[in-house]
Amino acid sequence: MRKFTNLICFLLIACAGYAQGVNIKGTVSDTAEKKPLANAAVVLLSKDSTLLKHVRTDAAGKFDISLNYQQPVILVIMYPKFADYLDEVKPGTEKSDLGSIPMIRKATLMEEVIVSQKIGAIRVKGDTLEYKADSFAVRQGANVEEMLKKLPGIQVNKKGEITAQGEKVQKVLVDGEEFFSDDPAVVTQNLRADAIDKVQVYDKKSDQAAFTGIDDGEKQKTINLQMKEDKKKGYFGKAKLGGGLPNYFENDAMINVFKGKRKVSAYGTMSNTGKAGLDWRDNDKFGGGDNFEYNEEEGYFFSYGESDEFNLWGGRYNGAGLPKAWTAGAHFSNKWDADKKHINGNYQFNKLDVETQTTNTGQYILPDTLYYNNERTASNTQNLRHKLSGYYDLKFDSLSSMKVNVSGSSGTARSSNVGEMESLTEEQKMVNHQLTRSFANGDKQDFKMNAIWRKKYKKKGRSLSVTGEVQYNANNSDNQLLTRTDIFDAFGSIYRTDTVDQHKNNYSQSNIYSVRIAYTEPLSKKWFLQLNYGYRINASKADRRSFNKDVEGKYEALDSLYSSNYSFDFNTNSGGLAFRYNGSKITGNIGGNISYADFKQTDLFRDSIYRYDYLNFFPKANIRFKLGTQTNLNFGYNGSTRQPTIDQIQPIVDNSNNLVIKVGNPDLKQEFRHSFNYFFNDYKVMTSRNIYINGNISFVNQAISGFDSVDYNTGRRFYKFVNVNGNIDYGMWAGYWKQIKKLKLNVNGNVFVNGGKTNNYINNDANTNKYFTVGANTGISRDVENKYNMELVVSPSYTKSRSTIRPDVVTKYWTVVNEFTVTVQLPWKMEINSNVNYSWRQKTDVFGADRNVWLWNGYLSKKFWKNKNGELRFSVNDILNQNIGFNRNVSSNFISESTYNTLRRYWLVSFIWNFSKTPGSK
Numbered sequence: 039m040r041k042f043t044n045l046i047c048f049l050l051i052a053c054a055g056y057a058q059g060v061n062i063k064g065t066v067s068d069t070a071e072k073k074p075l076a077n078a079a080v081v082l083l084s085k086d087s088t089l090l091k092h093v094r095t096d097a098a099g100k101f102d103i104s105l106n107y108q109q110p111v112i113l114v115i116m117y118p119k120f121a122d123y124l125d126e127v128k129p130g131t132e133k134s135d136l137g138s139i140p141m142i143r144k145a146t147l148m149e150e151v152i153v154s155q156k157i158g159a160i161r162v163k164g165d166t167l168e169y170k171a172d173s174f175a176v177r178q179g180a181n182v183e184e185m186l187k188k189l190p191g192i193q194v195n196k197k198g199e200i201t202a203q204g205e206k207v208q209k210v211l212v213d214g215e216e217f218f219s220d221d222p223a224v225v226t227q228n229l230r231a232d233a234i235d236k237v238q239v240y241d242k243k244s245d246q247a248a249f250t251g252i253d254d255g256e257k258q259k260t261i262n263l264q265m266k267e268d269k270k271k272g273y274f275g276k277a278k279l280g281g282g283l284p285n286y287f288e289n290d291a292m293i294n295v296f297k298g299k300r301k302v303s304a305y306g307t308m309s310n311t312g313k314a315g316l317d318w319r320d321n322d323k324f325g326g327g328d329n330f331e332y333n334e335e336e337g338y339f340f341s342y343g344e345s346d347e348f349n350l351w352g353g354r355y356n357g358a359g360l361p362k363a364w365t366a367g368a369h370f371s372n373k374w375d376a377d378k379k380h381i382n383g384n385y386q387f388n389k390l391d392v393e394t395q396t397t398n399t400g401q402y403i404l405p406d407t408l409y410y411n412n413e414r415t416a417s418n419t420q421n422l423r424h425k426l427s428g429y430y431d432l433k434f435d436s437l438s439s440m441k442v443n444v445s446g447s448s449g450t451a452r453s454s455n456v457g458e459m460e461s462l463t464e465e466q467k468m469v470n471h472q473l474t475r476s477f478a479n480g481d482k483q484d485f486k487m488n489a490i491w492r493k494k495y496k497k498k499g500r501s502l503s504v505t506g507e508v509q510y511n512a513n514n515s516d517n518q519l520l521t522r523t524d525i526f527d528a529f530g531s532i533y534r535t536d537t538v539d540q541h542k543n544n545y546s547q548s549n550i551y552s553v554r555i556a557y558t559e560p561l562s563k564k565w566f567l568q569l570n571y572g573y574r575i576n577a578s579k580a581d582r583r584s585f586n587k588d589v590e591g592k593y594e595a596l597d598s599l600y601s602s603n604y605s606f607d608f609n610t611n612s613g614g615l616a617f618r619y620n621g622s623k624i625t626g627n628i629g630g631n632i633s634y635a636d637f638k639q640t641d642l643f644r645d646s647i648y649r650y651d652y653l654n655f656f657p658k659a660n661i662r663f664k665l666g667t668q669t670n671l672n673f674g675y676n677g678s679t680r681q682p683t684i685d686q687i688q689p690i691v692d693n694s695n696n697l698v699i700k701v702g703n704p705d706l707k708q709e710f711r712h713s714f715n716y717f718f719n720d721y722k723v724m725t726s727r728n729i730y731i732n733g734n735i736s737f738v739n740q741a742i743s744g745f746d747s748v749d750y751n752t753g754r755r756f757y758k759f760v761n762v763n764g765n766i767d768y769g770m771w772a773g774y775w776k777q778i779k780k781l782k783l784n785v786n787g788n789v790f791v792n793g794g795k796t797n798n799y800i801n802n803d804a805n806t807n808k809y810f811t812v813g814a815n816t817g818i819s820r821d822v823e824n825k826y827n828m829e830l831v832v833s834p835s836y837t838k839s840r841s842t843i844r845p846d847v848v849t850k851y852w853t854v855v856n857e858f859t860v861t862v863q864l865p866w867k868m869e870i871n872s873n874v875n876y877s878w879r880q881k882t883d884v885f886g887a888d889r890n891v892w893l894w895n896g897y898l899s900k901k902f903w904k905n906k907n908g909e910l911r912f913s914v915n916d917i918l919n920q921n922i923g924f925n926r927n928v929s930s931n932f933i934s935e936s937t938y939n940t941l942r943r944y945w946l947v948s949f950i951w952n953f954s955k956t957p958g959s960k
Contacts, residue, residue, distance in 0.1 A: 057583075060082065060127055062103060062127055063100070063101060063136070064098050064135065066115055066139070068084070069141065073302070075095060075099050075120070078101075078141075082105055084109070085111075085112065086111070099839065108129055110128045112125075123139060129197075143634060156817045166835045167240070167668065167721065170235075170236060171231065171485065174188040175821070182225065182226040182231050185231035185237075202261065205259040206259060207222055208222075208258065209261070210225045210226060210263065211263065214262055234263050234264070236263075237264075238262040239260075241259060256340065256557050261489050269954075270297075273954065276953070278290045278913075281946065282946035286945075287311075288311045288946060289308050290308070291307075292304070301372070303368070306363075306365065307363070309363055310362045321902075357923060358938045358939075359939060360941065363388075366386070368384070369383070380431040381431075381719075382428050385424075385426055386423075388421070388422070390421045394415075395415070395939045396417075398413040399411070399934065400416075400754075400934035403800075403843065404843070405801055405843045407463070407750075408847070409461055410463075411460070411461050413459040415455060418453065426447070429442060432467040437495070438492065439491075446485040449483075450482075451481075451515075453482050454477050454709060455475070471754035472522065475520045476519045477517065479517075480516070481513075482512065485511075486507070486508070489506050489507075490505040500559055500560060501558045502556070505554045509549070512546070512547045513547075519540050522535065522536075532548060534752075538696055540586055546578070546684065548579075549575075551575045554573075556569070557569045566618045568618060569615050570631070571611075576607065578606045578609075579606070580604050582688070583805075602690040604641055606637075608638065612633035612634075623663065628660075630657040632656075634651065636650060637650050654710075656677050656678060658676050660672070660673070660675070668720070670717070671855075673715075674715045675713065675714050682707075682742055688704075689704050690702055699756045700757045701756070701773065703759070706742065706760070707740050707761050709738055709819045710738070711736050712737045713735075714734065715735075716734075717730075726776065726779065731770075732770070741761065742759055744759060768791075768793075770790065771790045782822060783820050784820075786817050786818075789814045792811055793809050795809075796809075804842075806841070807839060807840070808839070809928060810837070811835055811837045816831070816833075827861050829860075830858050831855075832854070832855075833856075833857075835853050839933070841931045843931065849884070849933050850880075851882045853880065855878075857874070858874050860872055867898065867902075868901075871898075874894050889922060892920050897912060897913035898911070898912050907954075909949070909951075909952075910949055914943070915941060915942075915946070921941065922937060922940070923938035924938075
């Protein structure tokens with residue numbers, strides 16, 4: 039009897055197990071029109087995408103499907119012109135009734151393809167790609183930057199620059215708003231990954247397009263970090279204390295306090311390891327670069343200052359020299375009154391000291407000979423800045439709003455430089471030798487405020503906006519310059535010595551006032567007309583004075599040759615119209631602005647005035663094809679002008695380098711640029727594959743270029759700005775990314791080419807330089823959670839340059855960078871990491887020295903406490919002590935190679951504490 043009972047139980051269990059397959063039913067319906075969808079395809083797939091079974095819905099939209107399969111399956115429902123529906127179904131003993139299954143029509147609603155979190159970690163909503171942050175494992179206490187490197191289709195380079203689907207990310211937001219600043223690195227390197235719920239990648243429309251709902255073609259690739267709800271109550275943060283030999287330190291701390299929609303955050307860092315300091319985006323904001331801003335509405339670049347004669351405003355660490363950096367920041371934001379009122383404020387402090395020693399070798403190509411330049415410099419620079427920024431957004435009602443943005447900064451800088459330079463003939467005979475010492479101190483202020491009032495009307499698409507803006511920039515510096523230049527004759531003897539001993543005062547200022555009115559009117563459901571008018575006043579001035587010693591030894595004797603007082607004023611009236619088309623599959627616009635600019639240049643020393651005016655047309659066109667949920671093709675064209683800077687038009691001789699004499703050109707004209715671009719992106723969620731192709735080409739009329747003349751007897755180079763035609767620059771990129779799930783591998787690769795054609799004059803001879811660089815990046819990575827992750831990247835590139843004045847002198851070389859990184863999880867909560875980088879740089883005819891470098895970094899760490907939020911880390915930088923600061927530059931008829939001191943071998947012991955007190959924390 040007992041054996042019989044056991045047999046019956048065995049048979050019942052076996053039958054139950056056999057019956058435990060996939061059994062589901064449901065009704066497929068159109069959510070927009072609330073009607074059933076007949077003949078929809080219902081498909082069951084295995085996890086490896088093998089088709090298992092499929093049926094069609096009946097006239098009432100119902101389906102019933104069963105399958106003897108003991109593993110979870112993927113249910114896919116498809117219907118023409120509707121987004122696919124996906125879900126995971128587990129085997130069960132009873133039939134699962136899914137009820138009404140909504141399908142979303144692509145033509146009427148935003149497409150939404152949802153991949154269940156049980157299947158994957160990616161959601162696609164129209165043009166937004168959303169990652170579930172917790173689905174991508176990172177080490178305990180990792181920051182957002184480390185997490186972004188794990189996300190498919192996103193790359194982060196060593197500078198902190200982020201690329202998403204082939205486009206550079208311009209903004210990183212937190213819960214839809216700026217956090218400390220609009221600088222991505224500030225957020226990604228300081229905010230913790232475990233505070234993030236979702237990472238959203240999308241093309242952020244301009245404020246005007248977001249307000250009107252009319253796509254104007256202006257977009258910025260943006261990442262929004264959506265925080266976890268439990269992290270919005272209480273506080274969380276991190277603190278790091280690190281020190282090592284020889285005399286290195288790296289300390290930072292950050293705290294975030296949340297209460298509902300109110301955010302308060304603060305951070306601070308101090309380091310001499312290059313891990314902190316002004317970042318890759320901060321250079322232009324702090325005064326580096328060419329001081330150009332682009333006016334999108336009126337289609338031109340304008341300048342608001344002079345170039346930096348003594349390199350006071352570099353303001354960032356790019357690997358050259360030995361840095362000491364201190365940074366701090368504070369953030370406050372809040373929303374209230376049903377989100378009708380919104381305030382956001384930020385403060386930032388930056389201080390950066392850098393000691394640099396540089397050796398530079400260059401080849402200067404002339405029509406009938408070559409010159410070689412050797413230079414050695416030692417410099418010490420310090421930059422300090424305070425910056426405040428914020429905005430207040432007020433919504434009066436559902437149709438009107440006002441937003442006020444304010445930003446301002448104040449900075450000081452100082453530098454000291456000691457240099458030695460020599461010039462040699464093609465036969466390596468000495469031409470000249472120069473010793474230079476300079477000291478500079480300066481201060482800089484800038485302020486910007488704009489206010490915009492917007493109103494929408496009851497008729498959809500009709501809107502009016504008024505914008506007013508004020509800008510102020512001022513730069514003041516005192517400089518001391520001492521040079522001694524020896525000139526050699528053909529026999530190698532000194533026959534002439536020139537000295538410069540001057541004190542220089544430089545002051546520049548710019549005031550800008552502008553107002554703009556924009557009106558949009560719907561012509562149909564898809565066609566819109568936009569009209570605009572703007573008026574802008576730009577008043578700039580530059581007072582540069584050089585003083586020699588008088589008979590009493592004081593620097594009070596004005597040197598008129600190297601002094602000037604110049605003003606540059608222009609007023610611009612502009613107006614335009616654009617036709618915009620907003621379809622479900624195609625969006626586009628075509629139009630342009632016409633502007634009348636009245637220029638006035640005044641030489642206050644010589645009491646002379648030069649007036650001229652331009653009537654310009656700025657055409658613009660863009661068309662975007664939406665080929666799929668995450669497949670887009672975009673073509674664009676834009677015409678714009680660029681005004682010369684005061685430094686370029688000021689007729690003053692610049693003798694800061696007595697061997698390179700530069701003078702402005704008051705007859706310099708504005709340049710006009712025709713820019714064409716295209717972009718294609720195709721991302722497949724189910725197969726984890728991304729393809730992108732993009733490129734651009736620009737043709738420049740009246741390009742601002744140079745007129746060089748070299749005195750063969752002294753080796754002095756005289757440089758003047760002139761206008762030339764025929765300049766072209768271009769770039770193309772194509773990339774592929776694929777995830778091989780079975781092997782847990784990510785493979786990616788991209789190819790690129792960029793180059794162009796530049797024109798200038800060398801000793802009265804017209805010269806054209808053609809150049810290009812072609813290269814590739816290939817990588818493979820494997821990540822096994824809680825065990826190890828590794829990545830191998832190989833990046834070869836080839837550069838070639840040739841000038842028409844000496845076609846026999848060709849510059850060409852290969853560069854290959856190989857990098858391997860591995861991190862292994864060890865027992866006892868320990869982790870070991872190794873990063874090896876090998877840079878191979880081909881020797882050239884000019885530079886024969888070996889610049890190949892092995893750079894090996896690594897660390898060993900141990901986590902503490904139950905939740906692993908304490909970490910002790912021992913790290914070593916440049917284990918082999920081979921790091922060489924290196925840079926190679928090819929431009930026009932000049933090629934140079936420089937080496938500089940940089941961070942070499944050091945070790946560091948750090949303690950890291952991640953702390954939190956939130957409702958969801960343990």
